[in-house]
Amino acid sequence: DVKVTQSSRYLVKRTGEKVFLECVQDMDHENMFWYRQDPGLGLRLIYFSYDVKMKEKGDIPEGYSVSREKKERFSLILESASTNQTSMYLCASGTGGGGDEKLFFGSGTQLSVL
Amino acid sequence: GQQLNQSPQSMFIQEGEDVSMNCTSSSIFNTWLWYKQDPGEGPVLLIALYKAGELTSNGRLTAQFGITRKDSFLNISASIPSDVGIYFCAGQTWSSSNTGKLIFGQGTTLQVKP
Numbered sequence: 001d002v003k004v005t006q007s008s009r010y011l012v013k014r015t016g017e018k019v020f021l022e023c024v025q026d027m028d029h030e031n032m033f034w035y036r037q038d039p040g041l042g043l044r045l046i047y048f049s050y051d052v053k054m055k056e057k058g059d060i061p062e063g064y065s066v067s068r069e070k071k072e073r074f075s076l077i078l079e080s081a082s083t084n085q086t087s088m089y090l091c092a093s094g095t096g097g098g099g100d101e102k103l104f105f106g107s108g109t110q111l112s113v114l
Numbered sequence: 115g116q117q118l119n120q121s122p123q124s125m126f127i128q129e130g131e132d133v134s135m136n137c138t139s140s141s142i143f144n145t146w147l148w149y150k151q152d153p154g155e156g157p158v159l160l161i162a163l164y165k166a167g168e169l170t171s172n173g174r175l176t177a178q179f180g181i182t183r184k185d186s187f188l189n190i191s192a193s194i195p196s197d198v199g200i201y202f203c204a205g206q207t208w209s210s211s212n213t214g215k216l217i218f219g220q221g222t223t224l225q226v227k228p
Binding site for chain 1 (some may be wrong): 206
């Protein structure tokens with residue numbers, strides 16, 4: 001079974017702190033994604049990556065950056081956390097392309113910014 | 115950008131009842147996917163649809179790819195308490211610039227009363 005592991009289930013940070021959310025997948029997938037989930041808004045794509053050291057902006061990249069130094073690891077960085085970044089963050093990986101992307105998700109990190 | 119409208123937003127039903135939910139889009143998709151998110155977990159893929167008019171089943175779940183390619187439907191028959199969760203539709207178009215990117219609906223929260 002594909003396993004996508006997110007380093008923390010719950011995280012509480014203060015406004016202005018730099019926050020790192022880590023994600024590791026064990027199936028050698030090329031593609032990795034970061035989404036945030038908010039009630040009534042579904043899943044919104046923040047950043048994604050198709051290869052090591054490669055990144056592309058999703059639909060809501062403002063206030064975030066990412067790092068992919070190794071194929072299995074994709075990190076989401078909040079440079080200066082703000083209260084409106086309180087949310088559930090979901091990491092996903094997949095191998096698809098050409099219209100056959102099936103994502104495998106981690107269990108999520110619930111981030112609270114105070 | 116592309117948006118998906120998923121309805122209903124929430125449902126509270128009696129065990130044994132059938133459930134229907136749907137997703138509509140203003141633009142065409144080539145692939146429709148349905149995910150379920152159990153409480154405290156990440157979404158898990160239920161059904162994938164690749165062709166207009168396609169009808170696919172997975173146990174008590176049946177999903178259809180709309181003829182217009184702008185909508186999809188998910189039905190759950192004879193609901194049971196473990197059907198509780200959030201159901202997401204997701205659509206994808208086939209183009210090199212969109213490879214791997216899924217657009218998610220807002221989610222349908224299902225509660226089942228024993």
